[in-house]
Amino acid sequence: MGKLILSLALLGLASVPAAAQSIGGTYTVAGTNFDGSSYGGEATVTLTSETTCTIHWEIGGSSSDGICMRNDDAFSAGYVMGKAVGLVVYKVQEDGSLHGLWTIAGKDGNGTEILTPQ
Numbered sequence: 001m002g003k004l005i006l007s008l009a010l011l012g013l014a015s016v017p018a019a020a021q022s023i024g025g026t027y028t029v030a031g032t033n034f035d036g037s038s039y040g041g042e043a044t045v046t047l048t049s050e051t052t053c054t055i056h057w058e059i060g061g062s063s064s065d066g067i068c069m070r071n072d073d074a075f076s077a078g079y080v081m082g083k084a085v086g087l088v089v090y091k092v093q094e095d096g097s098l099h100g101l102w103t104i105a106g107k108d109g110n111g112t113e114i115l116t117p118q
Helices: 002-014 015-020
Strands: 025-032 039-047 052-059 062-071 074-081 084-092 098-104 111-117
Touching: 025 052, 052 074, 062 084, 074 098, 084 111
Parallel strands: none
Antiparallel strands: 025 039, 025 111, 039 052, 052 062, 062 074, 074 084, 084 098, 098 111
């Protein structure tokens, strides 16, 4: 009985790292624009507290910066790209990647983006 309880406890802990893992680091970016065209680049997430961070994207010679926040498996960032303000909402996956949807204020539609840890 003790081994069964220990096994169940260990199985429960196996799912903890996905929710508790740090999101700080460098990511490969793969995304789609509003029109469906693809783009790629790199993003760097720098932790500023246990739940907040800054994020910097380098995409096709352009860069943008934002603030970000994590809540369980939700990760969101507000950002500025040129004069445009945007928002991206990601879901943290078990493998550490972030799968999200993004938009820009005043525009119709959204793009997609996947950040994969390097």
